[in-house]
Structures are given as C-alpha cells and as structure tokens.
Amino acid sequence: MPRKTNTEKKGDRNGRGRSSSEPRTPRPKPKIEFTIDALDFKNTNLLRTFVTDQGRLLPRKYTGLPAHYQRRLSRAVKRARQMLLMK
Numbered sequence: 001m002p003r004k005t006n007t008e009k010k011g012d013r014n015g016r017g018r019s020s021s022e023p024r025t026p027r028p029k030p031k032i033e034f035t036i037d038a039l040d041f042k043n044t045n046l047l048r049t050f051v052t053d054q055g056r057l058l059p060r061k062y063t064g065l066p067a068h069y070q071r072r073l074s075r076a077v078k079r080a081r082q083m084l085l086m087k
Contacts (some may be wrong), residue, residue, distance in 0.1 A: 032065065039072045044086055051077060052055035054086050 038046060050058050050065075050073055057077055060070045080086040 033065070034070060035051055036072060039069065039076050041076045041083060041085065043076075047073070047077050047080055047086060051086070055081075 011078065034046060041047070050063055057074055060067070063070065063073070065073065077086065
C-alpha cells in the first residue's frame, strides 16, 4: 500500500502558529519576594502559591524561579506532604 504524502506546505497550517513578521512578546519575570531560607516545609502558605488545586507542583515555566529555588521548592513540598501539612 503506498504511503500517504503530506501535500501541505510548511507555512500553510490552517492559520495556526505565528508568522515570522510577528514578534514574540517576552514572558514577564516575576520578582522573588522571599529568601531561599523561607522555602521550608513548615511555611505552607508560601508553598501553596506554587501548587495547583489538585496538589501538583507548578513547573519552572510558570513559577519563574531559578533552578536551585525550584529544586528546594519541590523538596519542601514533598516533605510537607509527608508530614501531612499539605495535600
């Protein structure tokens, strides 16, 4: 059976995507208003701002945190879950 070929051109995608003349707006960088010492498993009010309603951690793309802050955040949330301070 012959293989179906894609006759659609790369630039013609039913209006999806951006054109090359339209510039991408940069994502605003949030200001970090806490120290790395504040990222503690006992500080549940701060940790809840980085967790969804279902209890999932938000990725760095949405939090805008540096990598070492994000790693500390994930560790703190996991510890708070084990101590039953968070769901």
